[in-house]
Amino acid sequence: MRIGLLGFGVVGRGVYDLTAPREDMSVVKVVCLEDVTLPDAEVTKNFQDLLNDDSIDTVVEAMGGLHPAFEFVKASIEAGKNIVTSNKALVATFYDELIPLAKEKGVCFRCTAAVGGGIGWLSELERARRMQTIQKVGGIMNGTCNYILDSMTRLGLTYADALSQAQALGYAEANPTTDVEGIDTWHKVILSSNVAFGISLVPETVPVAGISRIKATDVENFTSHGYVCKLISTGKCADGNVSAYVQPTLVPTTEPESVVPANYNLITLVGSASGRMSFYGQGAGRYPTAYNVVQDCADVLTGKGFYSPYGGKVSAKNTDMLRYYVSGAADAWLDEITEERWGDAVITKPVSVEAMHTWLKDQPAAFIAAFAE
């Protein structure tokens, strides 16, 4: 396999390092804007140099972002090149264009590192769905949020201090919005649901609530009541009805999710034959992520295409009835659904996920956390 590599940042460099000693694949050309010199690969700033190189059979996209990643990947597919990417935003956003196009052009398309970093989660789903119906996917999919919530819970830090510490350690970006508002997790659960259920979720129908409004007093409340707060994604399919959402969730301390430390992920599937299976590992980082990119390249060598058939567009219907913890808000609807109070916070009666997230849109300061089912 002759690889053209787009991007030479954290992941791209890792892919270069991990493929260097291998005989079955090599990075022969790298497109990046920095001045880099490599012993074994040509470096160019011009994507066309890669696209027009017929000796390159596989493009590894490690640039991140939507543009020009989308245009480069699309052009590469149209040129008959296989695609391996770790870019969850790209695949979740352009699922309906890229997945059918790859199939039409007969090229492999793999993106295992896009969800779970070092965990081979999408490969697990691909394997699991050969044998059974997948009923549920989800879990802790974002290491930044887990690091912040874990630091607040175990060390008693404020949100601001936990975020600063995550940034200092390189676990959070300077602008952490994508992670802390749950957008990264949202991309991942959409992509996971698409693969698990053989559908194409309409992203706008998947509500997301992040962790940026959580306060130290919320965490104290959770701890004193025996719960741990985690940002949890959920995708479910039953009788043709799909529900999918991302929200802070209160997990009892007896559940595996409750002890996931630092920037680790814990992702779960429930299958009709296997029951619950969970996968724990580093959700990010150069080598864990690059590891699964190179695993994808090895799978491309064995002819593996995408993980599941491309299905039609499906809107999520979030009728699940859950109890919620709500702080930082007060209005008539909240009064109406209040079941009890934890200090200044409200514990609601069961309300639909959809109703809660619709209400949340007009609440500039409210923090919500669902009680785990």
Place this chain on the structure above:
Amino acid sequence: MRIGLLGFGVVGRGVYDLTAPREDMSVVKVVCLEDVTLPDAEVTKNFQDLLNDDSIDTVVEAMGGLHPAFEFVKASIEAGKNIVTSNKALVATFYDELIPLAKEKGVCFRCTAAVGGGIGWLSELERARRMQTIQKVGGIMNGTCNYILDSMTRLGLTYADALSQAQALGYAEANPTTDVEGIDTWHKVILSSNVAFGISLVPETVPVAGISRIKATDVENFTSHGYVCKLISTGKCADGNVSAYVQPTLVPTTEPESVVPANYNLITLVGSASGRMSFYGQGAGRYPTAYNVVQDCADVLTGKGFYSPYGGKVSAKNTDMLRYYVSGAADAWLDEITEERWGDAVITKPVSVEAMHTWLKDQPAAFIAAFAE
């Protein structure tokens, strides 16, 4: 694929059920001693009927036990049939005969359900080792022990009551020795180490301590000091030195192992690129186990042989220095290595795993638990 099925107990029946709706494989002949009538498969008490049926390309062994399972599997390999089995005792015990023979005869040999039941653990190892060096394997591999220890910890049951409950629920056999003395886990860590490190461990060099001597007072001791006791297996390989052992282990409540409930398993690998990856699921049960047997059949269809090359015989050298909790014993050596006391129990200074297990052999009532590294 035309399957000959040996045994029609819990797993065999599950395999029959899961393959029934599939078009790529079917069970055509079943060898079992009970009187069973099946709509789609011939049932016989005579193994030769299966062996001599040239239309059968794959034998699924679901009998359990060493004999005649070994003779039947060996004869099947010699007749050119692929093997799928969930029998860890068989594979761990006859590794040196069966794995090279399968390779010599050019047949596939898969035993994914032998470790971790519904977790595709050996397949995970196979995938992980394509890309990196595996440094460590192990974890909670026996659901019976986990159920007993979990019930003692969470419900405050005595060992005898927890065992009775496990037996009543079908999680423990009438004769629980293989599970509670750690033999089942021992087979599993030997097999896992063989696959992970490409070796053939000499079983006698892998020490095992079980849980049958644990008392409610031990569990109270652990809980009051912030630990949870689990039966943990360990296999490590560094600089060509392999260590491997099975022993009760004290896990801090911040570690994922500490919250594994009921009869679940949590199995971990540490790889040079991926870092720590853990797999959580049901370690036994009809459909979880049968699920991975059928997964193996699907992998045989794609031509997958064994998980790793057969390596030479290797003796474990258990020089790891660990601190231990010891109860139910008193002698001069124990006095010498005592660091502190928890009530009547002793906490030792770091001693080698080998020294502790050698000492334990002559202690009829001692219970030991290592502090996790």
